[in-house]
Amino acid sequence: MLLTPYHAKYFAFELTKRVSTDSVEKLASTLIDAKVDLNPHQVEAALFAFRSPLSKGAILADEVGLGKTIEAGLVLSQKWAERKRRILIISPANLRKQWSQELLDKFYLDSLILETKSFTKEINEGNLNPFDQKDKILICSYQFAKTKAPYLKHIKWDLVVIDEAHRLRNVYKNNSVIAQTIKDTLEPFPKILLTATPLQNSLLELYGLVSIIDDHLFGNLKSFKAQYSRADKYVDSGIYDELKERLKPISKRTLRRQVLEYIQFTSRKAFVFEFFPTDSEHRLYTLVSDYLQREKLYALPASQRKLMTLVLRRLLASSSFAISGTFKRLQEKLLDILKRHEENPLEFENYLNEDYEDYDELKDEWDEEDDEISLEKWFSEEELLEIEEEAELLGSFAKLAESIEVNSKGEKLIAALETGFEEGAKIGASRKAIIFTESKRTQAYLSELLSERGYQGKIVLFNGTNSDKESRKIYQKWLAENKNSDKVSGSPTADMRAALVDKFRNEAEIMIATEAAAEGINLQFCSIVVNYDMPWNPQRIEQRIGRCHRYGQKHDVLVINFLNKRNAADEHVYRLLNEKFNLFNGVFGASDEVLGSIESGVDIERRIAQIYQTCRTTEEISSSFEMLRNELEESIAQKMDATKEELLVNFDEEVHEKLRINLAESREYISKYESLLWKLTQYTLEEDAEFDEGNLTFKISKSFSEAASGNYKLGNKPLSGHFHYRIHHPLAQKILASWSHKTLEEREVIFDYSNSPIKVTGLEPFLNQSGWVTACRLEIESFEKEDYWIAAGVSESGDWIDSELIKRLFSLDANLGASTNLDENTKSLIDQRLKNEVEMAKEISFAKNGEFFDQEYEKLEHWADDMKISLERELQDLDAEIKLKKMEARKAVDLQQKVIAQRAIKDLEKSRSEKRKRLFEAQDEIEQKKESLLSAVENQLEQKLEMEKLFTFKWNLK
The missing domain is CATH 3.40.50.10810 (Tandem AAA-ATPase domain)
Structure with a gap:
């Protein structure tokens, strides 16, 4: 398309103008960018x-x-x-x-x-x-x-x-x-x-x-x-x-x-794989559980015992590899106390945080303010003997954990993955599975185990540090492949995460992730979620599954869980999560409706932790979980009924009509804005870039002040190896700013209508004529700032061209003619026409602000009425109480009782009088408050105008 600087100046205006808050056009540039x-x-x-x-x-x-x-x-x-x-x-x-x-x-x-x-x-x-x-x-x-x-x-x-x-x-x-x-x-x-x-x-x-x-x-x-x-x-x-x-x-x-x-929604389907721990694994669990239930422990700081006990139980359930090093560190801590006679709880806390990456977050959520931090640094001889005994016990736990070379749950994972991949193949899903664990040591164990069982080179590890050799290799390769695109953010942490996710998407079959690391990533391309370690917080489980089971997922999501058949508490936990929270089956997001009915998953996590900590027999465990289930059932059952739901929902027909209109308008504005940005960029960079109009891409071969060299793609679907070009891209912003601030001289512009594929009926009466156009930007500021297109065009025969029709001129090819000047007589006529356009814009703005004002004032009226009702209700309550006291006084037999009753009535009547006085005073206060709010709105109501001339040119329509 043949453009002129006037086209570019107009395009820049359209792309940067500020519009009313209630217009779909307001979101156009945001929708293009996102x-x-x-x-x-x-x-x-x-x-x-x-x-x-x-x-x-x-x-x-x-x-x-x-x-x-x-x-x-x-x-x-x-x-x-x-x-x-x-x-x-x-x-x-x-x-x-x-x-x-x-x-x-x-x-x-x-x-x-x-x-x-x-x-x-x-x-x-x-x-x-x-x-x-x-x-x-x-x-x-x-x-x-x-x-x-x-x-x-x-x-x-x-x-x-x-x-x-x-x-x-x-x-x-x-x-x-x-x-x-x-x-x-x-x-x-x-x-x-x-x-x-x-x-x-x-x-x-x-x-x-x-x-x-x-x-x-x-x-x-x-x-x-x-x-x-x-x-x-x-x-x-x-x-x-x-x-x-x-x-x-x-x-x-x-x-x-x-x-x-x-939008189409997919479902989720659960698979449960039962396993039986070996005698050694079960013995380790029993010994450690008994230890954690002791009344007094020296290895765990009193201020964080509940939280650390939870973490230790989670690591114990994860794998023997996850817990063995923890016991060693606890033993070292106690031996250090014996040497120095002082605690250093932070040292062990840091160690826990290295393996259990959710530790800081759990600490924030649990917020154990009720526990007092012990400041005692020195121990008695008796206590030192107890510390020595506890250290030896922890050492025996570490040895037992290290002697366990095969984890039953890990072996079951192999069969579970094959089942998952087979089921996924039936529904056409990619061979992708994400395995969640709560421990980095378990993550390393699973990587080694799966590599030995046929998955060598098909695994990506994902955790809080991603410092292993393979992850760094993936990262460096990703940086090289994307160096000429804006996929590289410059943040090593964010770019490492992006590199690992891309590796999983494009090459690997399995991602083994810690929960903390996987927060915030979207894995719609993966449809198998493996809960290797099962959190006790249902909201955390939902977040895990939500990494894959979300908007954009094209297949049903398969959720794989593991169940320890030698642990009664674990079985109860699974039943609770599955039956009460519906986490593992059903339509997309269904479980969130139930999750929303509980205050916090942390509360449930605490309750489950308490059961593990206090119950010693199968009967005690069953009874405690039954009590918890009943409480949750009552809470979940208290859903809002259909009438309450209707309070917040519009009729389907009304919603459908609005959505249809929004969709049509949004697509229209996006198309318009993309077209304008493309034309403006092409015109501005015609000597610095190569353009592919069919794919809306361009290439800058040599860096210059406005942009880096590389490939650029316009639209919200970026291509790999391309910068995502959009309105708020730095290059686009520089181009827009350059044209917005550019002053254009008065010249002739020759528009080619005859050869244009676009037909504008309104322009045809002006064919083979010429005349003048002046265009301005009008800023009106009252409740908000809005920009209006103010333009006046006139032919040499004296016919006026409508303001909106002038815009259509810029859909035509054009060439620049000679420099020229607008004569004073025509300028005077155009200026008067522009004044009329300004008045029309002011009226539109004023009418719109009138609607906003009416809404706000109606709200204040309701508020004032509400406050009066509150005061009047207090008086009604006093009237009722006085009436009741008088009835009681009449029934009194003893004179002293009558006097006491009448005295109470007098006190109430005095209070009523004071309330009535207070009512009148309060009504005045309410009116003053209403007036204050009204004045604040009125101050914003005054329109402030600012006019900026965009350009004037002589037009010639051929």
């Missing part, structure tokens, strides 16, 4: 979060498996593009890495996970508030956000995303310390809450979540209870409909059944 498939429900959710510039946030509550992370990613990616980069993500500890990786992989956004180590490191490097970062999204856990609340308060956040937000649903209760701290700390800032289960047992939970976003959507807790506590019992009443309407502006929920037209 490496995600276009799903209309996710676009709808992201637009909902942008719904109004006055909104304080939204609850995105789509059913499980619909990609709420992507929805939030679209929102924060757009914020990032708008240079609003103070962004915080609060998530469960075990999802932090997943968030970090998803942001990098899908949206090219850098993030920093803040936890104790990284926080301290930042402070040591001079950053006294580690939450104060430039161009990095911050990610932290709930517990960390609560602990570091004073630091969070000092940052003016542009957006806070809270994942698994149902954890905060009881914020209205006095004992919800974490929830209340997070709410109070982040109160002024816009928030997005993500949860598939916003409502479990009570409507008050919904009130709690809404209050975290906006305390002015409902009144206080008392008024909410008074109005809506029984709304779900009387669905036919207007109260229920009113509640539904009030929730609509803040809560968005889409169900799986509503998007089946766009």
Whole structure:
């Protein structure tokens, strides 16, 4: 296509203009940039979060498996593009890495996970508030956000995303310390809450979540209870409909059944392989279990005994190889105490962390604040003898573990893998299996075992360090193959992970991964998940399986588990996880619906650990697990009924229509933006790059100031060995900036309509004519900043060309003519026309802001009414109490009793009078609060205009 600088200037305007929050076009550049498939429900959710510039946030509550992370990613990616980069993500500890990786992989956004180590490191490097970062999204856990609340308060956040937000649903209760701290700390800032289960047992939970976003959507807790506590019992009443309407502006929920037209879901199928430990293995387990149940242990610090006991039991169940070195280190620790008479608990903690990579995360989640840390350093003679006996016992455990050369579970793994591969072949799945273990030593053992049994060269190890020789070799090869693409992030840790995943995808058959390392990776190409070690936390198991069983998986996922038939507790654990949580069978994500009904998998993990620690007989174990099952059954059974579900869900027909419109508009805008970016890039780099229009790729052979040499691919499906070219790629940003700031002289532009394959009927009356065009960018700032295309065109015969029709000129080939100047008479006419265009744009903006204002004011009206209801309810309660006391006084026989009763009535009446006075004062306060909020909105209402001339040229249409 033959272009001119005027084409380029117009294209740059279209690609950088700011549009209204409720327009699909707002997300166009983000959708082009992101490496995600276009799903209309996710676009709808992201637009909902942008719904109004006055909104304080939204609850995105789509059913499980619909990609709420992507929805939030679209929102924060757009914020990032708008240079609003103070962004915080609060998530469960075990999802932090997943968030970090998803942001990098899908949206090219850098993030920093803040936890104790990284926080301290930042402070040591001079950053006294580690939450104060430039161009990095911050990610932290709930517990960390609560602990570091004073630091969070000092940052003016542009957006806070809270994942698994149902954890905060009881914020209205006095004992919800974490929830209340997070709410109070982040109160002024816009928030997005993500949860598939916003409502479990009570409507008050919904009130709690809404209050975290906006305390002015409902009144206080008392008024909410008074109005809506029984709304779900009387669905036919207007109260229920009113509640539904009030929730609509803040809560968005889409169900799986509503998007089946766009997304297909696979299932998961469980395989259980039973094994019988040898006598030596069983003896080791029994001896160690008895040891851990001792009342007093010197090897484990009192402050962390529960946590370390859990880890030791997990390592014991993993393999004899995992536990043998641990016993040696514990023995060494006790011998060191005998020498120095002092404890050094951190030394062993570091050792545990080397093998059991989830240790730091477990420590964060367990948070054993109830245990006091012993400061005693010196021991009595009697205690020293006990320490010596314990050290000898640990040494015997180590010897027994080292003598066990064959692990029964490991042998069973060989048969399990073959079964898995055979079943996978039946459904057309690739020969890929990921094996999860909780121990790096077990990982090494399994690698050696499988290599000896026919899998040599087909295995990839994946852990927190990836420092083995083979991993480093894979990494170096990957770096060489991808040196000319943006797959190389520059972060050795991230690039190593990418290299190992690519190796698994393209060559290997088996990945053996520690759970901590595998967080955040997507393995949709793998359909066999092997739980070699079974966690006791159901949410951790779901996260494991979710690495493969997720959106984009094309096959049913086979889940392989192992069951120790000589351990009664292990059998009960498996039954609990399988039957109560439905983790291993069923439709995609079904188990999350149940997982959402429990407060935390850590609580269940604690309960199971307690059973292992306290029960000694089979009968005690069975009884304790039966009690736990019954408690969980009661909790899970308390699901929200159909009427509560309807509070958050729109009619299917309404959803389908919106999704169809969104899909059509999104595709149209993406196509338009890609086309404009391609043309602008091609025109700008025509002398510096070779272009392949059919594949939307280009090659820069020689580096210059704007870009590195290499291959580039436009679109959200990057090619291997190519940089992913997109609107926010540094090269594209430089090109856009250069044209946005360029001043163009007035010249003649000759448009070739006759030879154009595109026919624009509106332009045909102007064929073989000439005239003038002036175009401007109008910025209107009120509630938000928007850019408007303001243009006026006139022919030499005096006919006006519509502003939108002028845009169509730039779909035609054109050549530049001679320089020229606009005469004063025509300029005056065009200027007047431009003024009219400005007034029209102001009216459009004003009408749109009027809608936003109406929504906000209606919310304030409801809030004021709620607060009055609360005060009036207090008076009604007093009236009822006074009435009751008067009845009691009349029944009193004894004169003294009558006097006492009347005195109580007088006190209540005095209190009522004070309440009435307080009601009038409170009503005035409410009106003042309402006025204050109204004034704040009015201050934003005033329109500020800024006009920038883009260009003027003389047109000639041939």
